[in-house]
Amino acid sequence: MAVRPADGSAEPHTDAAAVLEFRLLGPVSVTRSGTAVPLPGTKIHTVLAVLLLARGALVADGRLSAALWGDAPPPTSNSQIYTYVSRLRKVLGDAVRISRKGPGYVLDVKGADVDLFSFEQLDRQGRQALKEHRHEEAGRLLGRALGCWSGHALDNVTEHLLQFERPRLEFLRAEALERRIQADLALGRHRSLVPELLSLVARFPMEENLRAHLITALHRSDRQAEAVQVYGEGRRILDEQLGVVPGEQLSRAYLRMLRGEGAGAQRRPLVLLPVRAAAVTGRTAEASRLRSLLLRRPSGPGSRLRAALVTGMPGSGKTALAAEVAHSCARAFPDGVVHADLQDADGAARRPAAVLTEILSALGDPGDAGQASRSDLNDLVRRYRARTANFQLLIVLDDASSDAQLTPLLPASPDTALLVTSRTRLVTVPAVCTVPLEPLGDEDAVALLAETVGAERIHAELPAARDLVRYCAGLPLAVRIAGARLAARPHWPVARLVAQLADPRSRLAALSYGELELTRTLNRALSRLSPATAAVLPWLAAVGPGPFTARLAGDVIGLAEAERALEELVDACLLSSEPGGTALGEERYRFHPLVLLHAGELPRRELPR
Structure with missing residues (x-):
């Protein structure tokens, strides 16, 4: 990230746009866009280190003098300090600012990278993760923190500064190392x-x-x-x-x-799960059903794998419900609970080999370095099933895309239970073990909104709140986003956001806050459709919300194409189907209102004739 002057003005020289990196956890040094900045002499290194360690606070001349000469400063100490600071200004350029304030100096390095500050942040996050028994995350964070070190701290400053500062920094390093070892032992x-x-x-x-x-x-x-x-x-x-x-x-x-x-x-591994979500309102019956499926004990040597599948349209709360259920069942699985995400951040399905390598590592079988790239899938499956044999584990697999992806991840032991979320029904998991998530009813959606915004505020504007959740059409993600926007703007009346949602042209844009964005979630789901179905979806939107039949959709895109596309959309939970109610007994389809809005905004390509 480029460093800007403290006054916010544009950089007058190219130096100001360059990336500066300061190193204290090893020899004191500076690099600019990866190139070393020459710092002549121990005294210059010492002045820079003292200013950096002050973290933007005023460093008095006396403090600099003590770090440079101890108890025996020369008569010209003030002028020498002035010279050292001037040299620093010259070599560092306009990317940072060293200001003279009263009896000392202030160094402003906002936006620059300082290895000590990065270490402290990662160490603090790792310490918190360790405290919360998130050992995999703790080990990763603390390993990155220790990676900030490149030798002994302050390796090229005066002995006077070393005497005061190095023991403290080395102690922090030792503590981080010990915490990382604790995390590895726990795993x-x-x-x-x-x-x-x-x-x-x-x-x-x-x-x-x-x-x-x-x-x-x-x-x-x-x-x-x-x-x-x-x-x-x-x-x-x-x-x-x-x-x-x-x-x-x-x-x-x-x-x-x-x-x-x-x-x-x-x-044995400990519980390795995502953070417990606060809002799974309206899913009491589904949670109870899932717990019943997972806690059912094996009846004998021939028992089948205990498995449960949560399905639902994008944004229906599958992941949050699975995390809540897994946390509540964790004590019933003394050998641990392991979680793996089956999708990359861009929505692409992860390879089973990569997922198996991750799970094996969590179970204490990391294999040799680089084994993930060398091991074939059959070997990983063999090791995985041998590792989980006779273990009482709960394995949570989030966002499975297909049976082909899921099958290698099935454990062999009936003592291990499996909880899977997916946007599609998978034949790998029996239908009797599948729990679909439907849109929330209005009262449950209002209760979910109140959890995010505050019950008093919602009850004070209950009619507007009911209008809001109706525009969200019972989709938990949409309700959460709307609630997050209102919570961030306590001065807004609920009716103000309702007015934005009331217009179909601005509704999807209004359902976005921070990292939560309904359109992005829907696009991830659409990216898994076949090109043919993705191409006809904007045309199907013209049919309306439904209910409609494949014959009616066929009037727009052709009957054969309509039947194939509608079935794929149902499988992807982007369309719902219900028993036939026409004289011919034809199946009827319905769009969720928000999916219909999104589909209607997609560009239409000319259909082949």
Whole structure:
């Protein structure tokens, strides 16, 4: 991202548009668009480091003097500091601003990249994820945080600055490393951790926490004799070097190993699910049905896989309901709950091999580096089914696109349950285990709106709220978007948004807020249609909301083409069908109002004759 001057004016020189990157977690350095900026001498590096560490606060001349010369500054210290700052201004250019304010200086690097700030943000996010037992995410975030380091912090500044700042920064690094190791241990990655922990303990022999983690990893890898040796060595070093006995964490890890505690249980994965959604209002019956299907115990060795499928049109709340049900059932699956998204961000179906590799890693079987690209699908399926054999797992597969994608992901053990969401009915899951999500009724939709906006505000404008949810046509995503817009504008009357939704020409545009956008969700669904059906969909919109028959649609696009397209749209949950009510018993079709609006806005290409 380009850095702009603090006053917001356009950059007068090309330097101001270049990307500056500052490094403190290693040798102090600066790069501009990937090219090193020369900084002559230790003193210049020190001044830059002190200004960066101040995070935009005023740095007094005395603070700079202490960092440069300690307790013995030269008589010309102020003029030398002025010279160093001038040199910094010259080499950094207009991309940053160093201002003289009162008795000191302020460095403004807004928009530039500072490795310390990136590390702290990632570490903070990883710490929160670890606290919430989101171990996979925690390990990933903390690994990225540690990747911000390129050596020992402040490696080329004066000894005076090092004395004050390096211990604190290195302590933060050590804490992040320990948290990342905790996340990996929780995910059952003890075997791959042993070499790293052996190296760390050799480098830092008096770090008790690292030694405790090594004992735990060795114990879970069935290497108890080595774990005893590691503890004995640690006790001897602590006694000889410090005259102390092992602390609580090291002693506790050793005792757990002696008692045989945790070796099996810790190999099991923990709950790895998306954040629990707050709003699944109006789905009580569906949630109860899903829990009943998933919690049904296997009746014997010949029992079939417990599976449940949630279907519904785009935006119907399938993912939110699945997450809610999985969280509520998690305790019934002592070996864990694992989630995988079967679609990429652009809506393309993920390859089963990539999904299997992700699940195996979550189950503590990451394989060799690069194995995902070398392993064939049959080998991954074999490893997956062997890994899940006799485990009591719940596997959540979100947004399956086809039976071909889902079949390799079916576990073999009846002790494992499967929860799948999809926009289409899949024959892999029996029809009796399929739970369709219909649009919400008006009262449930108003209740969902109240959860987002606030009950008092909605009840005060209940007629307008009812009008609003009718324009959303019972689609939970549309109601959530409308609620988010109102929540972000507490001064708006509900009627103001209702007026925007009342006009069909502006309704879809109004149903967009931040990352939530109804049109984008619908486009992702349309991208999975065959080219022929996608081409005729705008023409079908001319038939109207329905109910209508394939014969009526055939008057617009031809009967054979209409029958094929209508069935594909029903399978994709973009069209609903109902039993025939005509004299000929023909099936009748209906468009959801918002799908119809979107289809009507698509460009019409000339149909082949």
